[in-house]
Amino acid sequence: MEAAHAVTFAALGSHLLVGLSRAMILFIVSSGLSFVLGVLRVPNVAHGSLYMIGAFSAYTVFTAVGGQTGFWLALVLAPLVVAAVSFVAERSLFCRLYEREHLMLLLFTFALMLILDDLVKIIWGADYRSIMAPDYFKGSVNIFGSSFPKYNLFLLAAGPVVAVGLWLFTNRTKIGKIARAAAVDREMVGAVGINVSWVFAFAFVLGCFLAGLGGALVAPTVSITLGMDHDIIIEAFLIVTIGGLGNMWGAMVGSLIFGITQSFGVLLWPQFAIVFPYAAVVIVLLARPTGLLKSVW
Amino acid sequence: MADTNKKTLLLSTVLFIALLVVPAILPRFYTYIIASIFVTALLAMSLNLVVGYGGLYQFHHCAFYGVSAYTVALLITKAHVPYWVAFGAGPIAGAIVGYLIGWFCVRLSKLYFGMLQISLGSLIWALAFRWYSLTGGDDGIHGIPVPDFISSTKSSYYFILIVLTISLILMYIIIKSPCGTTLQATRDNPERCEAVGINVRKHQLVALVISTFFAGVSGVLYVILEQSVFPDLLFWVLSLEVFIMCLLGGWFTFAGPIIGAAMMVSLRTFVGVYTEYWTLVLGVLLILLIFFLPEGIMGFFLEKFGAKAPTEDHGGQH
Amino acid sequence: MLRVEEVYKSFDGFMAVNRASLHVGRGQIVAVIGPNGAGKTTLFNLITGQLTPDRGRIFFEEQDITRLPPFAICRRGIARSFQIANVFPRLTAFTNVQVSVLSQQNKSGKLFRPATNMAIKETYDILEHVGLSDKAQHLAGSLSHGDQRILEIAIALGNKPNLLILDEPTAGMSPEETKRTMDLIKGLAQVRNLTILFCEHDMDIVFDVAQSIMVMHHGSTLIQGTPQEVRENKEVQEAYLGGEDA
Numbered sequence: 001m002e003a004a005h006a007v008t009f010a011a012l013g014s015h016l017l018v019g020l021s022r023a024m025i026l027f028i029v030s031s032g033l034s035f036v037l038g039v040l041r042v043p044n045v046a047h048g049s050l051y052m053i054g055a056f057s058a059y060t061v062f063t064a065v066g067g068q069t070g071f072w073l074a075l076v077l078a079p080l081v082v083a084a085v086s087f088v089a090e091r092s093l094f095c096r097l098y099e100r101e102h103l104m105l106l107l108f109t110f111a112l113m114l115i116l117d118d119l120v121k122i123i124w125g126a127d128y129r130s131i132m133a134p135d136y137f138k139g140s141v142n143i144f145g146s147s148f149p150k151y152n153l154f155l156l157a158a159g160p161v162v163a164v165g166l167w168l169f170t171n172r173t174k175i176g177k178i179a180r181a182a183a184v185d186r187e188m189v190g191a192v193g194i195n196v197s198w199v200f201a202f203a204f205v206l207g208c209f210l211a212g213l214g215g216a217l218v219a220p221t222v223s224i225t226l227g228m229d230h231d232i233i234i235e236a237f238l239i240v241t242i243g244g245l246g247n248m249w250g251a252m253v254g255s256l257i258f259g260i261t262q263s264f265g266v267l268l269w270p271q272f273a274i275v276f277p278y279a280a281v282v283i284v285l286l287a288r289p290t291g292l293l294k295s296v297w
Numbered sequence: 298m299a300d301t302n303k304k305t306l307l308l309s310t311v312l313f314i315a316l317l318v319v320p321a322i323l324p325r326f327y328t329y330i331i332a333s334i335f336v337t338a339l340l341a342m343s344l345n346l347v348v349g350y351g352g353l354y355q356f357h358h359c360a361f362y363g364v365s366a367y368t369v370a371l372l373i374t375k376a377h378v379p380y381w382v383a384f385g386a387g388p389i390a391g392a393i394v395g396y397l398i399g400w401f402c403v404r405l406s407k408l409y410f411g412m413l414q415i416s417l418g419s420l421i422w423a424l425a426f427r428w429y430s431l432t433g434g435d436d437g438i439h440g441i442p443v444p445d446f447i448s449s450t451k452s453s454y455y456f457i458l459i460v461l462t463i464s465l466i467l468m469y470i471i472i473k474s475p476c477g478t479t480l481q482a483t484r485d486n487p488e489r490c491e492a493v494g495i496n497v498r499k500h501q502l503v504a505l506v507i508s509t510f511f512a513g514v515s516g517v518l519y520v521i522l523e524q525s526v527f528p529d530l531l532f533w534v535l536s537l538e539v540f541i542m543c544l545l546g547g548w549f550t551f552a553g554p555i556i557g558a559a560m561m562v563s564l565r566t567f568v569g570v571y572t573e574y575w576t577l578v579l580g581v582l583l584i585l586l587i588f589f590l591p592e593g594i595m596g597f598f599l600e601k602f603g604a605k606a607p608t609e610d611h612g613g614q615h
Numbered sequence: 616m617l618r619v620e621e622v623y624k625s626f627d628g629f630m631a632v633n634r635a636s637l638h639v640g641r642g643q644i645v646a647v648i649g650p651n652g653a654g655k656t657t658l659f660n661l662i663t664g665q666l667t668p669d670r671g672r673i674f675f676e677e678q679d680i681t682r683l684p685p686f687a688i689c690r691r692g693i694a695r696s697f698q699i700a701n702v703f704p705r706l707t708a709f710t711n712v713q714v715s716v717l718s719q720q721n722k723s724g725k726l727f728r729p730a731t732n733m734a735i736k737e738t739y740d741i742l743e744h745v746g747l748s749d750k751a752q753h754l755a756g757s758l759s760h761g762d763q764r765i766l767e768i769a770i771a772l773g774n775k776p777n778l779l780i781l782d783e784p785t786a787g788m789s790p791e792e793t794k795r796t797m798d799l800i801k802g803l804a805q806v807r808n809l810t811i812l813f814c815e816h817d818m819d820i821v822f823d824v825a826q827s828i829m830v831m832h833h834g835s836t837l838i839q840g841t842p843q844e845v846r847e848n849k850e851v852q853e854a855y856l857g858g859e860d861a
Contacts, residue, residue, distance in 0.1 A: 111587070489697070
């Protein structure tokens with residue numbers, strides 16, 4: 001606890017904001033994972049790889065176009081690239097496994113992860129990459145007497161926008177409602193004459209789209225590199241586990257817990273920052289082994 | 298049926314003797330690779346106890362393997378306890394962690410079981426990864442001393458072979474015991490098991506402790522062979538790789554995981570020589586497997602050549 | 616022997632069992648009848664612990680078993696079969712029954728002795744009794760539907776129960792299989808001195824076999840009495856026999 005004396009109100013405030021903006025990225029990624037879990041009941045192990053592809057695609061678009069346009073175009077195109085990749089994987093192979101033993105679905109996503117990881121290595125190589133946010137996102141603003149990167153403010157806004165969008169989508173559109181119904185009772189959805197396979201395809205692609213969006217959004221704040229998928233997938237797993245499998249708001253709660261404990265961990269005990277969110281996860285699971293909010297199934 | 302048993306026994310004995318002479322005829326590198334296969338095979342076998350026979354989604358089996366390896370490494374390098382105490386403590390540590398994590402997991406439905414296990418296992422990984430002062434972080438711990446008589450590749454090979462053989466015999470006995478039979482019943486139909494008076498959760502927990510104990514034995518063997526430990530031993534990707542070994546070899550058969558482990562280790566070693574993209578090869582292989590050989594290689598052959606899978610040959614005629 | 620006192624069970628607001636009571640005397644064959652959705656299976660699940668009642672109590676041999684888990688209830692001598700064929704598909708018919716016998720003998724936890732020579736005689740006796748001994752080495756999953764249902768009963772017998780609960784033992788069976796099964800059940804009651812509680816759709820079977828009949832309607836007990844009493848009861852005639860079901 002060497003750093004404890006340095007804990008001031010200002011530091012607390014700015015770490016809270018950093019934690020919140022981190023939580024928004026985590027939310028966007030883990031809500032996608034959670035959505036796939038809810039509808040298909042498969043923990044998509046390749047989710048992290050798709051997040052990484054999102055970041056690398058954003059880099060490619062950004063370097064090709066450049067500047068402010070490049071940034072916004074990257075933000076739009078990168079998730080679409082990821083969605084396309086997942087759509088191809090789903091329709092060509094994954095959809096043939098729905099009738100099979102459930103474990104096979106999981107193993108397939110693992111195979112997909114192994115393949116995608118190496119494809120990223122082949123296409124983009126092992127170098128570190130980075131992209132730049134537009135000028136108006138550069139620099140910092142002064143909040144609570146300490147500086148706070150402007151881009152993180154953008155992230156703070158992006159998270160709730162995605163949450164509301166996802167909520168509207170699953171509650172207000174027909175396909176979203178069907179997907180939610182399929183999460184609860186797939187026989188019923190099949191019985192009323194809806195092609196369950198396409199509902200699954202839709203859910204899978206949407207979930208992966210969110211992974212790609214998370215990757216594109218995080219790209220200006222980190223160095224884009226191989227292996228960035230490994231941390232995020234475990235974090236997303238933990239988040240959906242403590243939030244309640246398949247529950248979107250659970251993913252939000254889980255992300256907030258994770259992001260905030262992590263950033264306070266950095267403040268309190270930098271070397272073991274990573275342990276704080278994990279400890280929070282264990283505490284939550286000790287109290288509620290099936291997660292904070294109700295799992296959809 | 299007695300005939301098949303005799304054949305199997307004969308085959309195993311021949312194989313065992315053949316393996317005894319390996320170090321004498323093969324170069325040191327191959328001896329090392331085969332020893333490494335043994336270690337991995339034991340890990341895969343121990344996983345298959347709960348996956349193939351118990352039907353549990355044990356997604357993070359390596360957590361227990363790594364805990365044991367780190368226990369041995371730390372006890373030897375930091376606490377300087379006698380070797381044999383450290384070697385004994387490894388599997389026990391694995392089993393204790395297995396019990397603690399299992400105690401939570403068996404309460405939950407299948408998929409939650411797996412998710413929770415990945416989560417808790419990753420916590421252990423995070424500790425090993427970050428606790429530089431104790432575990433050396435991502436560098437791991439190197440140059441762990443082991444007793445002289447098992448420090449060379451050849452002697453450690455023999456030691457590992459003997460421990461593996463004993464472990465396999467023990468596991469075989471356990472699978473054939475009432476406990477193992479009942480475990481298979483809980484895999485097939487837990488609800489029915491409850492209704493015939495079996496405490497399913499308790500039974501699964503017992504299986505988990507046994508399985509994690511043997512994972513721990515495998516962890517000890519790893520330390521003896523490599524004389525080092527890394528956080529990667531605890532990483533979830535390795536766990537899923539071991540999962541694939543069970544599937545690859547045939548998870549409803551006893552020997553399947555050994556074959557799976559042998560194939561994976563050889564693939565990694567020899568494909569790794571030609572290309573740095575060996576996980577791509579593995580991924581494609583896995584997809585082929587999922588689509589064409591879902592019961593694994595052993596399962597395929599047993600089905601094809603009409604022999605009964607070992608899971609099915611209980612109750613001889615009297 | 617078994618006494619169910621005014622139990623209730625609701626699922627998401629739907630009252631599946633709404634004040635049901637039941638009395639089973641030693642050595643009796645008791646049937647529960649009622650139209651589809653009357654709550655028969657739910658009632659059985661409440662008795663054997665797969666479900667826990669919201670209210671009410673269940674006594675077996677004067678001991679309260681209301682909140683015990685299924686395996687503990689089974690240990691006290693209640694075995695059951697399920698409505699759907701509920702066997703261990705990847706194990707042989709022999710092992711299916713053996714698992715149950717081992718559990719009854721408290722040997723399920725034995726680790727270091729081969730199961731191949733344990734409980735052999737008991738298991739074969741049961742298979743012999745139900746007429747499956749020639750299929751002992753077949754995988755349960757490969758048996759015909761009728762045989763799987765019989766195997767179900769054999770598994771239940773492995774527990775040496777005092778009370779055997781059968782949930783629609785002849786559902787989905789051909790007329791011959793049905794007859795074979797009912798003869799078996801009657802025989803079991805005599806030879807093994809079993810008390811049997813079952814539910815069934817086929818009225819002929821029920822009135823032929825049962826000594827006492829409980830009628831359920833919308834989750835509630837209408838009446839429990841002898842076949843004669845049930846047949847003559849006005850309420851039953853209105854609600855059930857004359858109405859939805861033939």
